[in-house]
Amino acid sequence: MxxxxxxxxxxxxxxxxxxxxxxxxxxxxxxxxxxxxxxxxxxxxxxxxxxxxxxxxxxxSIRKVSPEGLYVDALRRKAHAKVLDLLTNSRCGELGYIDEPALRARFERYVRGEETIFDLWPTLSLEIWLRRYWG
Structure with missing residues (x-):
């Protein structure tokens, strides 16, 4: 907690x-x-x-609740542009941590429903951190 x-x-x-x-x-x-x-x-x-x-x-209605649906909806709609921004000209890509075009293409396939969910959060978190703290 x-x-x-x-x-x-x-x-x-x-x-x-x-x-x-x-x-x-x-x-x-x-x-x-x-x-x-x-x-x-x-x-x-x-x-x-x-x-x-x-x-x-x-x-x-008490039960275990997973916020995954909200996360998935945000990736596909509300935060779509922000995610693309983080995956374009990324510091992760510059440092060789990710294959930026491949990850961006996979994200777009996911948004269209052609790909199942993948663990994008660690990459996005690292990108945000690098942009904020890594010169």
Whole structure:
């Protein structure tokens, strides 16, 4: 959670996770595990403890959520131009870390749905870092 808070704060985004509230965690850990939940009702005590604090809809919909869909959508739409900018005349390419034309072509194939997702984030992160800190 600390890492996630640092990452989001860099981008001006606040992290809110009521399920990680220390008071709730302390309460759950103090309870015998057979009371906390079972196969039929996951997080039973946690859900009851949050009654009145969170909306019923939020309590009912609790589950592990992956933000991958938002990331993929951003790559294909909202951040498409920014990604292309990072992959054009890149410092990573200049230093020989990537084959810039090949990576850009692969990204475009991905955007068109011709290629499955690939791990582009490390390259983009390095490019941003090099542009910011490497003269």
């Amino acid at each position: 600390g890492y996630a808070e640092r990452i989001t704060s860099r981008h001006g985004v606040g992290l809110a996770d009521p399920w990680s509230d220390r008071r709730l965690v302390d309460f759950i850990l103090a309870c015998p595990q057979h009371l906390v939940g079972n196969v039929l009702e996951a997080k039973r005590i946690a859900r009851r403890a949050m009654k009145g604090v969170m909306s019923d809809e939020a309590i009912r």
